[in-house]
Amino acid sequence: MTSPHLARPEGPAVRLIATDLDGTLLRDDKSVSERTVAALAAAERAGIEVFFVTGRPARWMDVVSEHVHGHGLAICANGAAVVDLHAGGTFVEVRPLERPTALEVVRTLRAAAPGTTFAVELTTGIHYEPQYPPFFLDPGATVATAEKLLFEEAPGAAAPVLKLLAQHPELDPDVFLATAREAAGDLASFTRSSPTALIEISGHGVSKASTLAQCCAARGIAPDQVAAFGDMPNDIEMLSWAGRSYAMGNAHPDVIAAASGRTAGNNEDGVAVVIEQLVAEAVRNAS
Secondary structure: OOOOOOOOOOOOOOOEEEEOHHHHHOOOOOOOOHHHHHHHHHHHHOOOEEEEEOOOOHHHOHHHHOOOOOOOEEEEHHHOEEEEHHHOOEEEEEOOOOHHHHHHHHHHHHHHOOOOEEEEEEOOEEEEOOOOOOOOOOOOOOEOOHHHHHOOOOOOOOOOEEEEEEEOOOOOHHHHHHHHHHHHOOOEEEEOOOOOOEEEEEEOOOOHHHHHHHHHHHOOOOHHHEEEEEOOHHHHHHHHHOOEEEEOOOOOHHHHHHOOEEOOOHHHOHHHHHHHHHHHHHHHHHO
């Protein structure tokens, strides 16, 4: 078990906690432990806002929707959407990947990494190509080529694209990500959160960090007043942006390098361990 330590303990008081879900706040069985539930509630009582910041779509947020307090907002799809969990996952803001750009990314990756298959995540649900690993949680998905899935008869008339997912059956995950960024990094944002060769593609400049920065700016919260938690490459920008950042004990090596602190693994309530310390710090500062 990794001993956690507070990053920049002498810095400004934390006003907002931003945490990833899978591999971070959630245990491997996708549950939220009682200790974590208690820590999230304690943070809110101490006046510290909590944002869930995840690659998950809004429809997969039920696992934490009852644990969000106050504002009720969450950042989903790696920053492509801000949703209101108090209103059943209603979209508050969407930062889409424009369809012409998505089509160009598809063409580019097919050439750069033959064998790549795609899924298209829309605000209305996910759809995927015949050879793409099926989403068993989305039985109503349309199955067709990415080109057909991205086609719209009238520009701007179809549901916004939140992200593309690209899967390769053979490449090493980090090699696949590097290949995609080299081939099409000027078109879109590329990241990954899966242990397999599955990359997630958002609009250029869209990330967990950039959307979190917008949400914080609207609240008058500076980066050095934010504590962030993550475990995979799609968390790196957020961890680099936040004043205090924590890589989980189970984190990818690049995430550990990017974070200014480290905590225990997700199955050991690593987020709760640090939140408890942050709340204690807030109480001391208030006394």
